[in-house]
Amino acid sequence: xxxxxxxxxxxxxxxxxxxxxxxxxxxxxxxxxxxxxxxxxxxxxxxxxxxxxxxxxxxxxxxxxxxxxxxxxxxxxxxxxxxxxxxxxxxxxxxxxxxxxxxxxxxxxxxxxxxxxxxxxxxxxxxxxxxxxxxxxxxxxxxxxxxxxxxxxxxxxxxxxxxxxxxxxxxxxxxxxxxxxxxxxxxxxxxxxxxxxxxxxxxxxxxxxxxxxxxxxxxxxxxxxxxxxxxxxxxxxxxxxxxxxxxxxxxxxxxxxxxxxxxxxxxxxxxxxxxxxxxxxxxxxxxxxxxxxxxxxxxxxxxxxxxxxxxxxxxxxxxxxxxxxxxxxxxxxxxxxxxxxxxxxxxxxxxxxxxxxxxxxxxxxxxxxxxxxxxxxxxxxxxxxxxxxx
Numbered sequence: 001x002x003x004x005x006x007x008x009x010x011x012x013x014x015x016x017x018x019x020x021x022x023x024x025x026x027x028x029x030x031x032x033x034x035x036x037x038x039x040x041x042x043x044x045x046x047x048x049x050x051x052x053x054x055x056x057x058x059x060x061x062x063x064x065x066x067x068x069x070x071x072x073x074x075x076x077x078x079x080x081x082x083x084x085x086x087x088x089x090x091x092x093x094x095x096x097x098x099x100x101x102x103x104x105x106x107x108x109x110x111x112x113x114x115x116x117x118x119x120x121x122x123x124x125x126x127x128x129x130x131x132x133x134x135x136x137x138x139x140x141x142x143x144x145x146x147x148x149x150x151x152x153x154x155x156x157x158x159x160x161x162x163x164x165x166x167x168x169x170x171x172x173x174x175x176x177x178x179x180x181x182x183x184x185x186x187x188x189x190x191x192x193x194x195x196x197x198x199x200x201x202x203x204x205x206x207x208x209x210x211x212x213x214x215x216x217x218x219x220x221x222x223x224x225x226x227x228x229x230x231x232x233x234x235x236x237x238x239x240x241x242x243x244x245x246x247x248x249x250x251x252x253x254x255x256x257x258x259x260x261x262x263x264x265x266x267x268x269x270x271x272x273x274x275x276x277x278x279x280x281x282x283x284x285x286x287x288x289x290x291x292x293x294x295x296x297x298x299x300x301x302x303x304x305x306x307x308x309x310x311x312x313x314x315x316x317x318x319x320x321x322x323x324x325x326x327x328x329x330x331x332x333x334x335x336x337x338x339x340x341x342x343x344x345x346x347x348x349x350x351x352x353x354x355x356x357x358x359x360x361x362x363x364x365x366x367x368x369x370x371x372x373x374x375x376x377x378x379x380x381x382x383x384x385x386x387x388x389x390x
Contacts, residue, residue, distance in 0.1 A: 002161055006387035011167045015390050021156035023125070024081055024114030028152065030074050031109035032064060040065035042105040044076060046084050049097040049111065053179050054126055055082070057101040064106065074106045074113075079122035081114035081129070082107060086149050093142030094150040098126035112152055124168035127175050128160050131389035161390035171388060178381055185374045192367050199363065200314055203356050208346040216308070216347065217297035219337050220267060223259035224289050230262060233288040235269055237278040237313075240285040260289035263296040266305040268312065270295050272334035276322060282309035295337045307353040310360055311345055 001014045030043070037043070042060040052059050066074075076082065076099050084095040099105070100122060107113050116122070128134055141154035162168065224230055232243040240263070263269055264287045270280035271294055282305055283296070290296075299305050311317060324339035347353070 002390055004388050004390050006384070007163075008167065008170055011163065011170075013164055013167075015161040015163045017159050017161050019156065020114065020158045020160065023116070023118045023120065025117055026152035026155055027074070027113050027115065028085070029107040029109045029111040029113065030064065030066070030070070032066070036065040037062065038065075039063050041071055042103075044082055044099070044105060044107040044111060046095075046108075046110050049082050049084050049095055050092075052097060053176075053183070054123065055097050055099045055101070057103040057105060060105060062108065064108075066106065071104065071106055076105045076107050076113055077116070078102055079116040081116070081122075081125065083112040083114065083150070083155060085110050085112050085151075086147050087142075088147060090139065090142070090148060093148045094138035094155065096126070096129045096138075098122050112150075112155065114155070119165070120162060121165060121168040121172055123172035123176060124162070125160075127172060127385070128162065128389055131385050133389060134158070134160055175381070175384065175388075178377070178384070182374065182377045182381065185370065185377060189367060189370050189374060192363075192370060196360070196363050196367065197314075199360065200310055201316065203360070204311060204314070204346055206346070206348070208348040208352075210344045211347045212342070212344045214341040216300050216303050216345070217268060217341060218300065219341075220262065220264070220296045220298050222262040223292070224262050226258065226260055226289065230260075230287055230289040232260070233263075233285060233290050235271055235279060235281070235290055235294050237281065239281045240269065240283050240288065240290070243290075259292065261292045261294060261296060262287065262289055263294075264298070266299060268297045268299055268305070268308055270335075270340070272336060273332055275318060275335050276325070276333070278313070278315075278318060280312055280318065282306065295340070297337075302350065303347060304350065304353040304357050306357040306361065307347075310357070317345070 002017060003014055040063050042057060043062040043064040044055060044060055045062050048055050048060050048062075078099065078101060080099050082097050082099065084092060087093055087095070129138070137158050137160075138150070138155070141158065142148040142150045163171075226232055233240050234243045263283050265283055265285070267283040268280070269283055269290075273293075299308055321335060321340060321343045324335045324342065325333045326336070326339075327333035348356075
């Protein structure tokens with residue numbers, strides 16, 4: 001029988017298979033001169049499709065100045081479905097979302113609208129089209145080289161399975177409640193991180209003695225070939241982690257004896273060209289090797305490494321030290337280690353540093369706990385999306 005693995009026990013009927021062509025009338029969006037954008041009627045774009053569980057009038061970012069006839073011919077109304085026409089990645093082909101508002105809006109040229117011509121439950125269809133099985137059916141319709149595209153005719157041929165209206169309603173309500181939990185948990189984490197940001201600034205505004213970084217940090221200039229005693233890692237704003245294939249550039253190296261820079265536990269590391277993007281962190285990974293373009297500092301014993309981590313990862317610090325940036329092209333502008341060490345920071349006695357670190361790490365533990373709760377909710381939804389749809 002054409003039924004899902006997991007369903008509410010009061011429903012036993014088989015789900016019917018139906019093509020999207022029977023449910024929606026498809027149309028491409030508006031392409032207009034750039035002078036008409038920025039005011040007027042709300043204009044649904046790819047960003048709105050990707051960044052929302054569902055779309056409402058107040059969530060739409062863009063606007064376009066069009067007359068009433070054009071609006072009516074390109075209207076988006078309650079229950080209409082929107083698809084992403086073109087994407088840079090395979091997994092985003094034909095990403096969809098539903099419009100759930102009574103105010104008429106319109107849609108842009110990189111979007112395909114499905115005008116509702118059925119009595120199915122819109123929110124259920126929204127979840128159905130985001131389920132793994134439906135996504136597979138849509139993705140295989142995409143084509144392209146640098147960009148992946150999908151058209152109206154492709155979407156018309158996609159088949160989905162739908163149950164009775166009563167079962168649609170119950171599934172939609174259940175999943176929307178779970179989405180609300182995820183939304184509230186995400187907001188809770190965001191607020192905690194904002195509070196932490198304020199806490200950090202408050203701690204480092206105290207009238208502590210200022211000390212030059214050259215008296216706290218010593219650049220480590222030790223090297224090793226790949227494949228010896230050290231694992232190969234990469235550097236990001238989130239920390240140090242194992243080198244993945246995505247970032248592997250070893251094929252560009254002509255010599256087999258390339259030397260990589262050694263970094264050790266509790267070193268402060270940064271990427272000179274990407275400091276402006278926040279790529280500075282404490283090595284909490286351990287001894288490893290990474291690209292020689294990265295800088296790694298040993299931290300003097302007068303400083304708690306975690307104090308240095310919290311101090312230097314703040315936007316205020318990064319923006320201040322960027323005054324030493326050199327270079328003519330923005331992407332290549334960098335802060336040399338010599339200039340980095342010219343900067344001074346507020347450094348209290350070690351005992352005070354330890355108290356500050358304890359206060360902040362305790363708060364980090366709270367954030368980490370809430371993030372784990374969020375991951376569990378997201379994993380629960382992922383499992384349900386796989387099991388509750390055919």
